[in-house]
Amino acid sequence: MDVVRDVLDKSLVDRDGREMGRVDGLLMEQDSGQPPRLAAILVGPAALGFRLHPRLEPAATVFERWLGIERERPVRIDFAEIDDIGSRIRLRLAIGETAVAAVEQRLRGWLVKLPGSQ
């Protein structure tokens, strides 16, 4: 499998088909003496920023902190949690078990105060 072609930038859904964003980055790990292995996919503006320029990662993190989001950024999802790689990447997890929706939830907290948001 070509992970850049088949995984990176693809749309991500949870086990119930709910949208979780896109695969914004890939993380490889290497233990001493072992070959490098694909460890996780990364989701969130910090991962996307890093791909464009390393300095954009802290900028994205500052923006998310400004929104009041402190949880694990970017979100890291173990490669082992991938259930199926097709036109979309399906995970074994439910969206609520990760922090991918943190920005959406923060903005929702403000939006629901407006009439007509329901």
Place this chain on the structure above:
Amino acid sequence: MRKIFNLALGVVTSIGGFVEVGSISTSAQAGAEFGFSLLWAIAAATLFLAALAEMAGRVAAVSKRSVAAAVRERFGFHFQVIPLGAEFIIDTLLLAAELGGAAIAVKMLTGIGFQWWILPLGVAGWVVLWFGNFSVIEDGIGLLGMVTLSFVVAAWRLHPDPSSIAGGFVPSLPHHDLTRYAFLTVSIVGATVSPYLLNFYSSGAIEEKWNEQDLWINRSTAFLGMGFGSVVAMGCLVTAAIVLGPQQVKVETYEQAAQMFVPIYGRWAVTLFALSLGIGCLGAAIEIALNAGYVLGQALGWTWGIDKKRRDVSRFVAAFTLALLLAVVIATLGLDPLRVTLISVALTVVIMPVVVLPFLVLMNEERYAGRHTSGPFGNSLLGIITILGALMAVVVIPLEIFGG
């Protein structure tokens, strides 16, 4: 029967939604300065737009992906950041120009300075986006936009010479001001083939849940709707040519452009022109803001859609709100809306190759076009558009300086 009705509605809304600040200003200038001789540019630009929109609709119907989503998946974020960033900047500038155009229209009707109207119009646009759904927004804008047919009626009643009109469809070189002529040609293409229209069209196909059975609706809406829509822009050019041409008027303000209606509509001239300009511009502004939400949502993988509950698409709502907010600030700064229009039109031309090139790849892959990949004709047309787009991208900035 229902599909026929949807098709008719789609065609009508394309006609009503065709003209906006860019097409009105470039057509009026072209007509006033060069008679009918730039009609071919509107026809060619419309053919390009319709062909690209049809392809965008086909990708959406077959792969259930909008253009922005397909480009992110196929080319990756490193490539996409260029058209995405450019589209957000152009969308915001064009949105400012549309709000400015609509504000000038309200000024023509009320006499109160246009800067005062920008914030209320921006708020009105946001309220429509907050409470409306896709069909209300698209059909409402299209049906109200039928007032722009007053350009066609005016041209018709001025009895233009049919052979001169036919001559305008044959590309020719002018006897004077070649640079200005080239500038207006490129501007007409830039004003017509807006990237926002392509992504808006494919997003609409997804909002309306088109599938492979709807491809004939897609083809008819794209070619008939935009084909008839271009008649409105041509009506503006012809009217400007007959009325403003002999007076040697160089259209530099919308108030000057409004004079083209005087011989036909008399004391209703300014009102009708203002309604056409105002509805055309506000409608386009709403669609451009919505597209800012679409394009960011699709590229970045957010849940999006104007038919969903707003609480479920809060980042999408934040994106169209931000675009409107930025545009209101730019328009309120007092920049001349006509100048902002020309800048955004020029930028559209600069990025055109990056917008068109992905189509060449997407339309030839089964993953995106299924059994409906492009044939030799479609690929040749895409090749021509890409080459012409690249040539125009090189010359547009010098032309803007020397011809604009």
